[in-house]
Amino acid sequence: MRTAPRARALTALLAAAALAVTAAGCGSAAEEAGGGAPRKAPEGRGTGAGALTVTHLKGTTTLEEPATRVVALEWTYAEDLLALGVSPAGVADIEGYDQWVTGGPRFADSVKDVGTRQAPSLETVKALKPDLIITSKVRSEANYDQLDAIAPTLMFDPYAAEGEYEEMRATLEKIGTAVGRQEAAGAALKELDGKIAAARQRLTDGGKDGAAVTVARGYTTDGAAVVEVLTDSTIPGGLLPQLGLRNAWTGKADAYGMSKVDIEGLKPVEESTLLYVAAKDDDVFATSLPKNALWRNLDFAEGGRVHALDPGTWFFGGPFSTALVADEIADALTS
Template sequence: MQSVNRLPSLLAALLSAALTGAAGAQTTHTGLPCAGTTVTHAMGQTCVPKLPRRVVTLEWTHTENLLALGVQPVGAADLSGYAQWVRVPAALNASVQDVGTRQQPSLERIRALKPGLIITTRLRATQNYAGLSAIAPTIVFDPYAGGSQLAEMRATFQTTARLLGRERTAQQVLSNLDARLDRVRQDLKRGGRAGQSFVFAQAYTARGGAPTLRLFTGNSMLSELLTRVGLVNAWKAPAQPYGLSEVSLEALAGLNTTHFLYVAQQEDDVFGAPSVRPLWQALPFVKAGRAHALNERTWTFGGPLSALTLTGEISRALSSR
């Protein structure tokens, strides 16, 4: 996991790699000289017109990022899923059009919206990048390319802001996040929790009926946020591409942590199952009252507004015990 102190230099490097000034030698997806900004991204280089006004987002993070910048996309993928999971203080207008799933968005719906820019992620774009690029300039971000996921989140947000002419708004949003992290760090210190360990888990029943845990590794954005507020990740597994390890419930017995923060769905309470309850109730952090169930719709990914929501929820959970 990258040190928090290295975030400014990491951000500078990421932004330098992502953005270059407009250059006549670069061409648009139509073959014409670039009159905007040439962006180097996860799938190549793309000329983005100056201040595009009609933007389509194909991943929840990028939908959230636009809203945080005060911009409504003309179209976005999986609006119902976004409304269910992404709990941020910025709402989508009813006019935003659903363009299909994140995995397989409808090129026909996107084309009909006549976007000036499409923003997506490498995880989704490997199969449809050519088709998307034929419709409009398409930028592909990759939050799982390695390194600091927190630094990548910030750099992606700032790159998006620059393309849309919203740099000042982005700076204010990130300053608000940093201020919240500082306050939470001070609150935990005053409460005697500085340096305490945590494990963060998502618990669910996998296909086939096996109870499963996703434990967040040190390279996840979530872990970096909690490290930033003065906690220590007790799950020492090697860094994983998506920032989490999938393990069976047997791993619970080997966890040595002060706090166990977890998300589980009400209709899928794996810890309440008769076969699991004796093990669960015998765990030291459960007996000590330090197993903290978070809201079942807690979103552990996303942009700076999601990071604000997540940090606040964890702070409330830890302060209640």
């Protein structure tokens, strides 16, 4: 599922971030439950009045001063840094980020690619001499200690079962604390709230209050179409009620907040409107699925209520991506 998405202009957010970027996402129960002793400042460097303490999945990490050389091993947190006006020292899989995460500014040429998100190069990370690493549970649970030996490492869970939307907001604020940009975090969230309110107003004006919506993504694996429906625990699931909409899907969530279904599994939500993301060169909703009579007989297919969102709409990102999700949903339902 790799494709070059069309650019989206999130004017207020982009302008604020572009001005702030330098050269150099209510805490979930999962975060607050993280055990372990606080991470101390390096030996010989006391924690003075300027010390910063951040709570994350591994407990608490205390920094002597705001971090300035940050490596992000998950796209969500790389986006968060840009939203805070901080250019990261290193990011995992920059090419993939540019393809899938189209909301917000791009990384400066000086930002180093440190390998894949699942298996970053520890040697490359260490060579950057970071004073902070930010990663996710799903990527780095196994090698957290190795990362933490290189630099203080914050671990969060972007797929928190308690709600990815609230997790995104809380994590942005915590990263803002770690890099000394708490005010920027508040401003980014305020801008996001404004974008959501504007999208809701468009939906209200278009007579879509209370509309039932199903949000999905699709792709091909081993020659077969795969459909994953997003539950209430995801960012789109958290956005829908704020947009005055209703998530028609009530299925059980997997570890990422989605439900993998076949065509028959979509029968309970066929009277809703289906909004989806798929790669332009692998759009199963426009190619393989319509060849199946079961799909063609679903009410949303018969009624023309199946709408593609921009392929670069990333459902698992930070404030830029979340604003883009809201904008794309409003566009799809009112155009």
